[in-house]
Amino acid sequence: MTKPSKKDTVKFSFSDKDRAISLLRTLVRVRYFGETLPTEAELSRLIRIPKSSITLGLAKLEAEGLLARQGTAFLSQAWNAQPPIGQVAFVLNTDILKGWYSLFQDWLMGFEHTLAEEGYATALLSNFSSLRDKLEHIALAREKGAMGLALASRTEPDLLDYLASASFPTVILGNATIRQQHFGSICSDNRAGMERIIDHLVSLGHRRIDFYVNGLSFHDGYGERLSAYQSRMRDYGLAPSGGLVFPEPHHEALARRAAAVLASQPQKPTAVACATDREAFELVAALRHLGLEVPRDLSVAGFDNNHFTQVLEPPMTTADIYAFEMGRVAANYLLNEMQAPQMPVRILLPADLVVRLSTQAIDEPAPPAALPSLAPPPQEIVTF
Known part of the structure; x- marks a missing residue:
């Protein structure tokens, strides 16, 4: 993901520090760093929090017995004093600290904290080179006594078949793999969330609203969000657009393509709803390189309520999917x-809906009121 420019400078608040300390606690308990933690300066870079807050966090974890000081280094003591009653695995395709995207971190924190409260340790399995590599890591975790696992991000059909044939307790976390019937899944209400975003943009006077997504063919939830955008626009008697829908895998270069398309249109959209906050971040940066500012020239909304939606400029209007709570629900399931x-x-x-500064009103008259939402109510449980 593109690093923030000077105008995208990250601001830190007290709540940001608390979250970073909570993340550090989880990373220590899942032994992300191994036995010896990196230096305070390196931790500050990895977790994106000032070094002074890292110092405070390390002192807290030392007082909790999770760390022991050895000279200038800190050694992990997680689960040494009281061994866990069991272990589960959290499976993630990418590095938990990679990029400016906190969704996976919030899932892991909610999941790991809940299991730790019940006396279970969590093993983090991530950064796989291939499906075979992932299968080998999961098989090894089972051999070492893992009692169940959570699959975060996109999951391959062959992996689902393997786990189903083994009758291994599994839960799927997130929206990437929802068209399967092997296991329970914890998802966000994609349709209702996108409807709320479109309702918000329409209430601000926007009529020409585009939708930006990439990786459409690799993520089931994106299709639900796109469908909700299209149907809600039609509810208002507005024409949905498909000019910024890219089926290929995510790449930040697609944001530059999307920005170029927007800038070249004779009658530009006044707002863009993005499938995720990541797409929104990258689109804002790409538009800025073309001299277009959000929300002055274009309103942009994301989806997920990534932690960094609050601290990048401008703060992003988005749909909060309660990622930490999703992790807790997945753990209990x-x-x-x-x-x-x-x-x-x-x-x-x-x-x-979470309204921030990336969307603003325009002077165009609002269209007629939309039809009632057909989205399922929040927290609905659907049995296959």
């Missing part, structure tokens, strides 16, 4: 599955 197998269900958590 897996605990129940480990005790007694159950019929798989898809649990939808709310996706609520």
